[in-house]
Amino acid sequence: MTDLLAAPSTLPQERRLVTEVPGPRSRELMGRRNAAVSAGVSTTLPVFVERAGGGVLVDVDGNSFIDLGAGIAVVSVGNAAPAVVEAVQQQVAAFTHTCFMVTPYEGYVAVCEELARLTPGDHEKRSALFNTGAEAVENAVKIARHATGRQAVVAFDHAYHGRTNLTMALTAKNMPYKHRFGPFAPEVYRAPMSYPFRDAPGTTGAEAASRAIAQIEAQVGTANVAAVLIEPIQGEGGFVVPASGFLPALADWCRQAGAVFVADEVQTGFCRTGDWFACEHEGVVPDLIATAKGIAGGMPLGAVTGRAEVMDAVHGGGLGGTYGGNPVACAAALAAIGTMRAQDLAGAARAIGDTMLPRLRALAERTPAIGDVRGRGAMVAVELVRPGTTEPDAELAGRVARACHAAGVVVLTAGTYGNVLRFLPPLVIGQDLLDEALDVLDEAFAAPMPPLTSRPPASPA
Incomplete structure (x- = not known):
């Protein structure tokens, strides 16, 4: 059991996009989902996961996403922790x-x-x-x-x-x-x-x-x-x-x-x-x-x-x-x-915060729409507003999330006003993956935002 506790995920820990997002197989499964599952059950990112572990989710089309959601803080030890x-x-x-x-x-x-x-x-x-x-x-x-x-x-x-x-x-x-x-x-x-x-x-x-x-x-x-x-x-x-x-x-x-x-x-x-x-x-x-x-x-x-x-x-x-x-x-x-x-995952959470918070604060300095950066450990968020005000900008939060998803990074939205991007990486995520996910987030804010055909629902809690 001791060896299992320390065993790394055997899944390649990489961001990899081999199709558009969602890919053809996920779109096919989404058609089945829509025919069988209540419309009251929402989906943040319409890709169907086939395998997951460490800091990645791999969908049925072979795309590998960096996971900054952890199943909404559930799989802190990873999606398939050996023990x-x-x-x-x-x-x-x-x-x-x-x-x-x-x-x-x-x-x-x-x-x-x-x-x-x-x-x-x-x-x-x-x-x-x-x-x-x-x-x-x-x-x-x-x-x-x-x-x-x-x-x-x-x-x-x-x-x-x-x-x-x-x-x-x-x-x-x-x-x-x-x-x-x-x-x-x-x-x-x-x-x-x-x-x-x-x-x-x-x-x-x-x-x-x-x-x-x-x-x-x-x-x-x-x-x-x-x-x-x-x-x-x-x-x-x-x-x-x-x-x-x-x-x-x-x-x-x-x-x-x-x-x-x-x-x-x-x-x-x-x-x-x-x-x-x-x-x-x-x-x-x-x-x-x-x-x-x-x-x-x-x-x-x-x-x-x-x-x-x-x-x-x-x-x-x-x-x-x-x-x-x-x-x-x-x-x-x-x-x-x-x-x-x-694995001292409390210490790992502190280390994740030590990486994410400075990066997000630096991003906020050059992004007027980021009104606040906050959190503790591996529970971190940015609140988006109309520049120079505290007026919530839920549309921008949705657009940034959509851009991250298209680039292979899973992020969640939250907030009473729907204007918060929240980050909950698995506590076992590798440093390289975390750095790469933050690079993608930087690029999402820097690039022109794709239009939304409809505003995505808030992530579940």
């Missing part, structure tokens, strides 16, 4: 399912033990496993409400928390996530986020927190708040990094108010920002933490981890699900976590 592949194969051969609530198995317990070790804080912890980030967030709310006996949940402007009914209510952005899907779950309230690029100049994290807390106290009432739920760095909202001091002030208020502080680390967790969890950057210890995405190397798994007294407040049978903590996903998670340790 994950072996662990999944062994578990599938043993058994694929029993339902942990019927007959348990060691893998589920081992994942919960790892979560207790890895998540912030040295208090006694418990975990429950689910399938997705949305399920994890929804169950965190259930747990907080049960433990406190309160109902109100506070989320923030620009937040994204999922696509279930409750998590749609928690999500801020209407299109495409909420439009005509209501009515939504009640007792969800929204507070202003710390958004340094769009806040008044000089607004500190403490000041932004005071603004949010004042609104919570006035509009919700301290005694009614079961939980304050926040992404330490917002994902689909545009990789918004709150000003220093914002998160600690909210956590302190929750402790004083008897509310549960919930960190949604679905996108930021598991080494993505240069720490195991983004909360660690300011020493914030959540009461509950929701995780998914990068936890299991591409297999579906989510979790809620938190203080034992909060997690254990729920009655027996109140948490669970038929597939939650599936044994194959648990095996993948243990292998992925082992890979993160063995």
Whole structure:
């Protein structure tokens, strides 16, 4: 297993275009997709992947793309990490399912033990496993409400928390996530986020927190708040990094108010920002933490981890699900976590940030349309605006993304206004590939932009 942890991808790590994008085989498959798959399921880049690994995706036409999306921060260890592949194969051969609530198995317990070790804080912890980030967030709310006996949940402007009914209510952005899907779950309230690029100049994290807390106290009432739920760095909202001091002030208020502080680390967790969890950057210890995405190397798994007294407040049978903590996903998670340790992928994320942020800031100096460069570790973004203003330029974001795709680099868009390019490379991407992808991005901004026949949908979260 040790050799597998360090084994490189056998797929050639190169950008290679042998057809137009999309190629003929992908276009053929897209025709089948359109005839069989709901139009409500969008696609960012209409190429069909045949193989993937390391930092590349290879499509059915033989084109090899540099991957700056990582399946939306899921395949941090790579799309086919050797240790994950072996662990999944062994578990599938043993058994694929029993339902942990019927007959348990060691893998589920081992994942919960790892979560207790890895998540912030040295208090006694418990975990429950689910399938997705949305399920994890929804169950965190259930747990907080049960433990406190309160109902109100506070989320923030620009937040994204999922696509279930409750998590749609928690999500801020209407299109495409909420439009005509209501009515939504009640007792969800929204507070202003710390958004340094769009806040008044000089607004500190403490000041932004005071603004949010004042609104919570006035509009919700301290005694009614079961939980304050926040992404330490917002994902689909545009990789918004709150000003220093914002998160600690909210956590302190929750402790004083008897509310549960919930960190949604679905996108930021598991080494993505240069720490195991983004909360660690300011020493914030959540009461509950929701995780998914990068936890299991591409297999579906989510979790809620938190203080034992909060997690254990729920009655027996109140948490669970038929597939939650599936044994194959648990095996993948243990292998992925082992890979993160063995390869120091938190350090790799910091190194990626050390490469990307200076390059993007240099690009911003010669590109007036780049209003902001932000992020941490391997979670980095640029926000595009009309030059000299803060007016969002979603059309330009779409055009740059399209140019990158045509040149063989996968990038994603994001943001409440659709004007953010976000970059989430696999943490195992090679330095040469990363440098080449940034060269392509430079060229995309420098070249005349191809017209869009229609504006592409925002990337999913």
